[in-house]
Amino acid sequence: MDIKAIRSQFPILDQEVNGHPLVYLDSSATSQKPISVxxxxxxxxxxxxxxxxxxxxxxxxxxxxxxxxxxxxxxxxxxxxxxxxxxxxxxxxxxxxxxxxxxxxxxxxxxxxxxxxxxxxxxxxxxxxxxxxxxxxxxxxxxxxxxxxxxxxxxxxxxxxxxxxxxxxxxxxxxxxxxxxxxxxxxxxxxxxxxxxxxxxxxxxxxxxxxxxxxxxxxxxxxxxxxxxxxxxxxxxxxxxxxxxxxxxxxxxxxxxxxxxxxxxxxxxxxxxxxxxxxxxxxxxxxxxxxxEVGLDNIAEHELKLSQYALEKLSTIEGISIYGPMDPAKRSGLVTFNIEDVHPHDVATVLDAEGIAVRAGHHCAQPLMRWLKATATARASYYLYNTEEDIDKLVSGLVKTKEYFSDVF
Structure with a gap:
């Protein structure tokens, strides 16, 4: 897959949010639309x-x-x-x-x-x-x-x-x-x-x-x-x-x-x-x-690589809890997590200040939240237009979030 060519077909991605290039990691809530649509x-x-x-x-x-x-x-x-x-x-x-x-x-x-x-x-x-x-x-x-x-x-x-x-x-x-x-x-x-x-x-x-x-x-x-x-x-x-x-x-x-x-x-x-x-x-x-035209098999292969990369990179963050199977072959294009002592809404707010869009809350799955023993979680979901660089920015933003709240408290 030519990710650069694919990204060029999504005009909404070519913008800044809060002074930073948009990193859209909320496709499980709704995906962005290509120019053809x-x-x-x-x-x-x-x-x-x-x-x-x-x-x-x-x-x-x-x-x-x-x-x-x-x-x-x-x-x-x-x-x-x-x-x-x-x-x-x-x-x-x-x-x-x-x-x-x-x-x-x-x-x-x-x-x-x-x-x-x-x-x-x-x-x-x-x-x-x-x-x-x-x-x-x-x-x-x-x-x-x-x-x-x-x-x-x-x-x-x-x-x-x-x-x-x-x-x-x-x-x-x-x-x-x-x-x-x-x-x-x-x-x-x-x-x-x-x-x-x-x-x-x-x-x-x-x-x-x-x-x-x-x-x-x-x-x-x-x-x-x-x-x-x-x-x-x-x-x-x-x-x-x-x-x-x-x-x-x-x-x-x-x-x-x-x-x-x-x-x-x-x-x-x-x-x-x-x-x-x-x-x-x-x-x-x-x-x-x-x-x-892109190919569902190509999309699945791309997301498998992103899942593997995301799980590997996020696991290096101290105090992070990642939910769901750790085998990337058993999951689709998202990773849900919590940072110790930081509410997921605060995580999402700090990330948004960095131009990174993630979802925070119970994700319309309250029984599952109780099963996880969590009141809420943060979720980064990626799609065919996301890159490893997007994951890197997410990880950097989460490290900054941890530092900010450790300084505050």
Missing amino acids: IETLEKYYKEINSNVHRGVHTLGTRATDAYEGAREKVRKFINAKSTQEVIFTRGTTTSLNWVASSYAMANLKEGDEIVITVMEHHSNIIPWQQVAKKTGATLKYFPLQEDGTLSLDAVQATITANTKIVSVTHVSNVLGTINPIKEIAKIAHENGAVMVVDEAQGAPHLKIDVQDLDVDFLGFSGHKMCGPTGIGILYGKKHLLENMEPVEFGGEMIDFVELYDSTWKELPWKFEGGTPTIAGAIGLGAAIDFLN
């Missing part, structure tokens, strides 16, 4: 802007073609069998909530089990809490190993014949842990359970093949993978989606409307009521084009 959005609004599926005029046809063309790009990106299995949503949170509120609410009952992990983002915990409360199902958690990874033996022991849903993140947004989704799905299916995957942190970094993984539902967000905000994907196996009721009702998702009853369009449109996020979908298609 920005120009695609601009072109849509300047040349194509029209509603989809409704008008027979030229602009309407162009918009519909671009919108449905983006759906086909997503289908290829995740290797779904059909575009009928690809539904545009507002993001991962919406996708997971739709599975919970439509599929799970209709299919679970008292005595059934839902199994998730402690490392989940809140958006993959709270919907299942609500399902359990309303259906009488039991919510269970896979135990984590000391390094924040999942043991397949523990997975096998936790899933039972009563388990109906297993929902797991592919990549932890705190630990960076890459979970063995294919193997977990196999165990889930052997016990008659449906496999749901939070792919928000996986899709930007890993090559995803839903047929090879054999997952039943999967959701991810465009804004974490070089695309626009407000657009996401719900993948579902066709036979499952066909038997689910829509979550939102209104225009475009209907077939016929009578005074007292209505029927729905076929997949995927029965789930896309109202005017969709047309520009966002087209922008996501452009982001997929960009990622395919």
Whole structure:
């Protein structure tokens, strides 16, 4: 990968923050956007802007073609069998909530089990809490190993014949842990359970093949993978989606409307009521084009090297605690840490003064914070446009942070 050439395609990186060149290490929260995506959005609004599926005029046809063309790009990106299995949503949170509120609410009952992990983002915990409360199902958690990874033996022991849903993140947004989704799905299916995957942190970094993984539902967000905000994907196996009721009702998702009853369009449109996020979908298609051009394998290889470098360099800082597996091959592009006697918010504030953007807080993962025995952590997350020099500046900034607070106290 030519990192210099890649960085040149991200105009936001070419600026100073607080008098320093920007070092952006918060891609797990949202990635930056290449010029090709920005120009695609601009072109849509300047040349194509029209509603989809409704008008027979030229602009309407162009918009519909671009919108449905983006759906086909997503289908290829995740290797779904059909575009009928690809539904545009507002993001991962919406996708997971739709599975919970439509599929799970209709299919679970008292005595059934839902199994998730402690490392989940809140958006993959709270919907299942609500399902359990309303259906009488039991919510269970896979135990984590000391390094924040999942043991397949523990997975096998936790899933039972009563388990109906297993929902797991592919990549932890705190630990960076890459979970063995294919193997977990196999165990889930052997016990008659449906496999749901939070792919928000996986899709930007890993090559995803839903047929090879054999997952039943999967959701991810465009804004974490070089695309626009407000657009996401719900993948579902066709036979499952066909038997689910829509979550939102209104225009475009209907077939016929009578005074007292209505029927729905076929997949995927029965789930896309109202005017969709047309520009966002087209922008996501452009982001997929960009990622395919760079190559997901190249991105993964680059991030593996950065992880190895970051873990090595950060480990030299006295008083640092690094969370998650220390084997870079077992984690994705982030490192979460705490500095002894320094609150992570203070760490992030001092780093920001140096032009370095990191995330601090509980990262929408409060149960995991309690498991880690931490109230909050700092997180540096890197992507295809980051370099070893960025890691060096992070380390230098953390050393300066330690010195500053040791002087203060």
